[in-house]
Amino acid sequence: MKIEKVCILGGTGFVGHALVSELAARGIQVRVLARRREHAKPLILLPTVEVVEGDIHDERVLVRAFEGCDAVINLVGILHESIMGRVDSPEHRRGDFHQCHIELPRKVIGACAQAGIDRLLHMSALGADPTSRSAYQRSKGIGEAIVREAGMVPTYEPGTLYGAKFTARRGLHVTIFRPSVIFGPADSFLNLFARLLKFLPAIPLACPQAQFQPVYVRDVARAFVESIDNPGAFGQTYDLCGPKRYTLIELMQILVHVLGIRRKIIPLTDRFSYWNAWLLEWKPGRKIMTRDNYYAMQIPNVCTGAHPLPPDWHPADLEATAPGWLQGISQRSGYQRYRNRAHR
DSSP, X not given: OOOOEEEEEXXXXXXXXXXXXXXXXXXXXXXXXXXXXXXXXXXXXXXXEEEEEOOTTOHHHHHHHHTTOSEEEEOOOOSOOOOSSOTTSHHHHHTOHIIIIIIHHHHHHHHHHHHTOOEEEEEOOTTOOTXXXXXXXXXXXXXXXXXXXXXXXXXXXXTSGGGEEEEEOTTOEEEEEEEOSEESTTOSSHHHHHHHHHHOSEEEESSTTOEEOOEEHHHHHHHHHHHTTOGGGTTOEEEEOOSOOEEHHHHHHHHHHHHTOOOEEEEOOHHHHHHHHHHHXXXXXXXXXXXXXXXXXXXXXXXXXXXXXXXXXXXXXXXXXXXXXXXXXXXXXHHHHHHHHTTO
C-alpha cells in the first residue's frame, strides 16, 4: 500500500505538529482539518501541507476532507471536560469526552466508508478501558473498541463457536496507538509542573506514587509514520512507552534538579489527594487536575505487555532529552512577565 496523501484530525495539537512535520519531511501530502485556520499557522509553512477549515464533528465535512486521501489519522483527544456552563451549549459539546472519544471515531469510520478510505490510524491512550472509573479512560476505551471492531467483520465457518469467526475487514485497515503520558517542548505535563515549581515555594503533590512511563513526542510521531503503509501494522494495537518508569514524585524531583532550584514537595495522602483534585477541578481557566485525573492515576500508566510495542521501537530517554528545553523555561518566563507588564 502506497500512501501519498493523508488527512489528519487533531493536527494542530501537540502531537499533531510533530506528526505533520514528520510526514511533510518524508514528502507525504498532508491535509489538516482544523476548526480555525489561524490555529495551524506554523503548519501552513510546511511543504506538502494543506489546512482546511471545518467542524470535525460534522460527518459531511469529514467526507469532503477525506476525499482524495489514502489514509486518515485521528489524534483528537481531550484530558478535561467542562463541569460548568449549560450542558446543551456548543462549547460543552465540543469539550465532552463522549463527543470527542466515542462519537467522533464513529463518524470518522462512517466518513471513511463514504470517501473510500481503507486505512485508519487512531490515537487511543494507555489505560483506556471501557470499565474504568475515570470517564477519560472509559471513553477512550469505548472509542478504541469501536475502531477495533471497524476493522473486523463476522464470517461464518463450520466448526467455530456458534459458527462465528472474526476476520480482518477488507475495506478498512486499522492501527491503534496507546501512548503513556507524552513529553516534549510544548507538552502540557512536564512544562506545566516546571512552571509551577518555578513560581511556587512549595508544591502539594497529589497521587505522588502514581506511575508513568513517559514517551517522547517525536517517537510517537515516528511510530505513526512507520506504521502508515506497513501491512504488518494492519489490525495491530501498539502500546507506546519510554524506556523508564517513574513515580510522579520522582518526575518532580528530576524537574527540580534540571531547573537548578530548591523546592519543598509535599506528598499528599490518598484522601487529601482526592480533595485537592476536587478543589482544583473548580479552578477557573486551564485545569491542573480533576477528580477524573485522580481516578485515572490509581492505575499505573505503564506498559505491561498486554499489547506489543511497535517494531524497532527505541524510545528516547526523558532524562537525556527533556533538559534541552526545560532549562530555558526561566528565561522564557522572565520575558513573558516583561511582555505582560508592557501589556503586550
